[in-house]
Amino acid sequence: MYLNIILANSLISPEIGLLFWTTLTFLILLILLRKFAWKPILNAVKSREENIDNALNAAKKAQEDNAKLQESNKEVLKEARAERDNMIKEAKELKNQMVNEAKKVAEVETDKIRKAAITDIQNEKNAVMDDLKKQVANLAVDIAEKIMKENLSKDENQKKLISGLVDDIKIK
């Protein structure tokens, strides 16, 4: 009885009507969906994927560029530092040089001044000595006059005196 029901129920015997309508429905569905749904959707999805791929590639490239830029920045910075160090070094050298030169100049100048001073002193001394000599000579003459006036009466004394004076003068 159950088998009868199954067989009669068209469960496993396809009906021509349903076969026909299924074929028709499915074909129409396939054609319409292909034109109005699947093609636009799949194309849109594909182009979006391409967009995303492009964007990702661009981002990757930008990152690489950025990395390169940073690298070059570092290089520039390094160079700048070296330049700065160099400049400081040069400046120091220049300073030292200047200081040394100044010292030398100063030494020379002081030398000159000292020499001039020495010369001046010498001249002064000479002048003073000349003056002194003149005065001493005058004094000696005065003294001699006085002595002459007092001791010239004795001959020996005269001789002694004169030779003594003469000796003194020669020494000077």
Place this chain on the structure above:
Amino acid sequence: MEIKKRFWQILIGVIGLSLFFIIPISLIETGGEKPHNEETNHNKTDKKFNATALIFDHIGDAYSWHLFTKNGKHVAVPLPIIVYSNSTGLNVFLSSKLEHGHHYNGFYIAQEGEYEGKIVESSGNVHNNHGITAEITEQESHSETAVTRPIDFSITKNVFEMFLSAFLLLWIFISVGRSYKKRGVTSAPKGLQGFIEPIILFVRDDIARPNIGEHKYQKFMPYLLTVFFFIWVNNLMGLIPFFPFGSNVTGNIAVTLVLAAFTMLITNFSGNKNYWKHIFATPGVPVPLRIIMIPVELIGVISKPFALMIRLFANITAGHIIILSLVSMIFIFKSIYIAPVSIAMGLFMSMLELLVAALQAYVFTLLSALFIGLAVEEGHH
């Protein structure tokens, strides 16, 4: 907001569709007043609950959409009947004309015999020769008259639900297709588009691409997507137990036969030299052995889609049978206390069927893609 709007649109659509059928329903109710022999017999059998009959009635096709039975009267949504007979030509009328064993234009629904549950035509010629009028023929037992089966293109329950699913699919996917045009390709998918797109991508990236191959899959995408969503939506609609859903479309052998036939035709028409060479001159097989190999390979051409047909049919029908059996338990035991068990198990089965609905759509599409992939594969030998 968008989804809420959509929801209301669907609700209004369903209510509108139901209203469209309420007037014919009331017509049947008044039309079926006078008692018939068949009906009283039916009432008697109704008292003794027959689960098998109920289940097979529900999973089979029908000419009208039975909603419920009230005081022994069937309340059903009538559907158009289109039959072509050799004697009367093309006949188009509503199934309400055949309710309760009524005859119309010589057509009636057979209650027994080879064509049980189908529209048959009593061949009037035999009786005319005997001088018996058509009126008497109707009164008499059917076994005495020769019955023939007209060519039946009726919009049955399954056909009707299939149309509904087709409209639903067209509506969903054309609107999604439009939203791509409207929104452009650079913005992220939204709403229905966001729900559908991952599924389409799944079919493309996990079914078509690996099985058919990177260079050839695009040609077959429309078929694979259509068959996937057609099966899935019909499976899901079959799980909703209210009008206008609940019909066992994908559990009908005719529907699965057509779908499997599509796969078979596409497979064989896109088969390349390599594919046919494998069938008629399998590489590495000695020539005398081809006598055995060729029939085996040709059986394979048929058996692959045949398995597709049986798999989908059996899975979906089995699901419907199990859920209906669980509900029938209440009536078999004639106890309300069995209801919690029935409902709990029915709920569990429904959940499982939700999975099966998607799984069978996936399996059918996957195997279709696999068969197509084998047919378009380039030789590696």
